[in-house]
Amino acid sequence: MLALLSSLLLWSVFPFCSGGRYRRSAEWGADLAPGPYCASRGQPQCCTGRDDKCSVEVLGSLCYCDSFCTRTAEDCCPDYDVTCMGIAPVTKAGCRFNDHEYKPGETLRENCNVCTCKLVQPGRYDWMCSKNTCLIDSDRLNQSAEVFGWKTANYTRFWNLTFTQGINEHVGIETESRAKNMSSLHSYSRDQLPIHFDARINWTSWIHPVRDQKNCASSWAFSTVDVAADRLAIESEGLLTNQLSPQHLVSCNTGRGQRGCRGGSTEKAWWFVKRRGIITEECYPYTASDGECLDGETTCPNANSSTAKIVLYVTPPYRVRQDEEDIKAEIYRNGPVQATFRVSSDFFMYRSGVYRHTGADLGESRLSVRIIGWGERTNKKGKKRKYWICLNSWGTKWGEKGAFRIVRGENHLGIEENVLAVHADLIRSLSIHPSDRIRDQGLINIYTNKQIVVIKRPRPTEQP
Incomplete structure (x- = not known):
């Protein structure tokens, strides 16, 4: 028994x-x-x-x-x-971040990337994150001032955005440009030009301020109308100082591949202004969206506009030769020019200094800006660094109050290869101006004999 x-x-x-x-x-118990x-x-x-x-x-x-x-x-x-x-034991299934516990499958956002808590190997959970290039690169924020020679900033509007989103929402120039195929019409003698020049100082009240294109890839429209406005003001000696409407281009210049807030061509924008003219910002306010074209014959889209409809015109665009001295001479004699360059992810973090691409991701799309002057500075080692002064259209809280400086004389990122300019078509603009004083005074100034000339109102231009 x-x-x-x-x-x-x-x-x-x-x-x-x-x-x-x-x-x-069963598994070994807790009393083991x-x-x-x-x-x-x-x-x-x-x-x-x-x-x-x-x-x-x-x-x-x-x-x-x-x-x-x-x-x-x-x-x-x-x-x-x-x-x-070699597998670490799991005491609790899940992940941890900033002293907070996350369950398997939960997600969080780290800048522009999304991370998910996943089982990465038997017995171990960890964060698995997407690998997008972010507009704000935390690793570069504290390096640029010493390493690259220019300062960076962490802009709230660009945080959480990928480089692709930044290009799609804030740049907006098609990659293939016909400007490089245009003949250069102006070649200047090597006149003595100043070491420093800023159109905002030379033509104090005639250079138009920086604006904000917001989340609309319309730099092509802003640079076009702002260069046109600057040159109209300069050539009319202050008679035509209206701020012009980028929305007019975004909503109405939609043929031949122009895509509004998804990008466009500066050359096609110039031909639109030459043929149909451009109206004022007050008359056609910016909305940062494509919208239906509201370009009426006599009335403004803005019913509250205090002025009658004004239509201003320019000549066909011409290309300035890809030469540092030619570009300087063009700005010095006639006013700001339009330029485009390839945009790198680090450019979105620019705060101040002379910008040079740092090796960050570089896209094919181009940003269109105004070049308004130039200068040079000497670094601590005594080496001179030449630069262009440019105006962007990302608002005054970005960069040097909306401006930036970029390396000059090296065609850095292509900024010197597609430089465009126009002249104001004053006769056409003034002859239909609603103000008798501005129209008559302007026409007197145009003609060398200083006699009042009566000009008939031109026929409406053909629709493109």
């Missing part, structure tokens, strides 16, 4: 035996004595194949440290994964 009880007790303690290996019906187990073995701590001698006593039985136990997980020693497989 005693022998029978002993036999039954043995089977109750060891319910499953096969080949001398103990198979637990602290290890180490496999780690306490002499070499080898872990064995290959099935080796029943590769074991450690635990709770009066054996646990195993050979690779065969991966097929019968119940008989592995508690520290098998750590010691033999």
